[in-house]
Amino acid sequence: MFDRLVGFIREQYATKEFIPLHAPVFRGRERELVLDTIDSTFVSSVGAYVDRFERDVAGFTGSPRAVAVMNGTAALHIALVLAGVERGDLVVTQSLTFVATCNAIAYCGAEPLFVDVDRRTLGLSPAALDAWLEEHALVDDAGVCRTRVDHRRIRACLPMHTFGHPADLDALIAVCERWKLVLIEDAAESLGSYYKGRHTGTFGEIGVLSFNGNKIMTTGGGGMVLADEVVGKRAKHLTTTAKIPHPYEFFHDEVGYNYRLPNLNAALGCAQLEQLPAFLASKRALAERYIAFFASTDLQPIVEPEHCRSNYWLNGVICESPAQREALLKATNEAGVMTRPIWALMTRLPLYANALRGPLDNAEWLEARVVNLPSSVTPEPA
Template sequence: MLERITTFIRELYQEPDSFIPLHAPIFSGNEKKYLCNCVDTTFVSSVGEYVNQFESMIQDFTKSRKAVAVANGTCGLTTALSLAGVQSGDLVLTQALTFVATANAIRHIGAKPAFLDSDKDTLGMSPDALRAFLEHHDSTRQRIAACVPVHILGHACRIREICDICMEWDIPVVEDAAEALGSTLGTKHLGTFGLLGVLSFNGNKTITTGGGGMILTNNEELGIRAKHLTTTAKIPHPWEFQHDEIAWNYRMPNINAALGCGQMEQLQAILDDKKCIAQAYRNFFAEIDDIKYIDEPNGCKSNFWLNTILFSNREKRDEFLVFSNNHGIMSRPLWTLMPDLPMYKTSPTDNLVNARHISERAVSLPSSPRLEQHQ
């Protein structure tokens, strides 16, 4: 069985012998040309036209009113939380099943995370768990200042229900859409449901800028504030240095944005190919008992960032991880649950029954786009 899976992956990537990574970027368009242009013009740093162009490409693609390019997704989340009004000592609700950056961003502004359970089908925050937590929380003792649901692997969480519940309690929603560029729920791009959303363009994501992130918001004023806060709060002036608040140097450099512009031109082709890869995995695992392919939830068009399967128990999962990695096929479990990490072990949580079930059984499989095979 283990060999049957790895043989299938080798055929999918037409790689009979060499190492197959989990998610390698692909630069088959104008990326090199735009990077050379940055070097030739010397505009490699925080000023340059590619940053504006990249922002407007993301705005057009996601239909977000404002998109502000930042150095990475983590600092984008920190900024978004600050814009949502989160302050030191506040509680911020998020989910236990996520990459550590979500929790770190909450801590970076001095707030404390509380970790909620996920739904088994979406992997994202469970609206039932959210409601239960809110109903039992004494907000006179600690303010809940924001809620950060995560769209895991590009699959939409129940973001509409989460936004409705948060509206009842008057809690702003910041969507961690780091993994979700190209994913929609209904007709809306993920990251555009809450007050703010954040994308990541890290090297392992659907498209990459080397390192990078984007803050999305439909609130014009917050968009302007996002740019101000991430550019040292400098008041525009031809030569004077005036800054009107303590702020960050989180602006995406032009050289990273140049890569992003080249990548955005390839995005649709990448998404189309990732859909074909997902279909191949779906068909293959439909024939295998005891392994469940995690598919896009109802109503969601996923980017299928990392195709992920669930084994029937941890032992079988671990056996596959050892076998595939020993045979040159990269596979990875999902992350250790946040409250199991030493720095978050005293954070409030709920029972995390589903999150534990998923994190003990899940394995992500090679999911790189294969554009060269389609040219």
């Protein structure tokens, strides 16, 4: 069966060469816009393409404001700062995530609090979150969520839309409202994904996107903070070294961050965004072909949750056992077709091994069985 899978994947990409997991595609005006930026000499964090990229992403997602930064991790860090996360706080998140989610929490001097994921969405489980809080937390007289034992503040909830599949947002919002938690969406992987017709990253107080080289569209490196006008204005200020606008004076009114996206990268992003609808259509068609292929196998494809439209950033399958997972990874990679396991759980990493956690049964089950498959935009017909 693995030989058939390798052959199927090679058919999708029409090559006998090495097939990466997810590679960028440059078919549009990338060269034109980047060269225009070079000719303008405005290649750093000030330039017309930065402003245009922010407007275009805000328009595409439906967010009132979008603020471009140098990468998705910087966007996560700023989102947590904007949410008021401080040293000693706890931030609820999922152990089944990329390490950047937790590193951004650590940048604030806060600590992650891990609860389980939902097998259906791969995202943070509202039921697991509510159950942990019922047993271990309270809302004090000041309306602050705290742990029962040592009264540490639980400030925010940071779910991730894993592989582009939206988490159960309605239920998460309800739990966060009940427990007075700020909801921040790690939508780094879900540009072009929708929950009940609304773009991911626009439900929480703040959302975060990534434009890393392996994402559905790229700026080389880059990220975006999605927020309302008030929070967005503050995000722009903090990420521009907290400098007070002035024709020539340099005055900074608080600790800021040099996180702005360079104009050179924004130009690439503008050209990529022009092609995003075509990228999304290609990836959905590929996902449908994968789903059809796996219908006659014992591997279970990961599909978009009900009432959602996923961007299918990474296609994945759930193996019947850890042994089958290992066999699949070995056979495909030896054949020059890159496949990858899901990330090691954050609770297995030495830096987060002692973090507070609830039961992680679903996360552990998925970690032992999920394999991601090549998911780049497929070649255009000759």
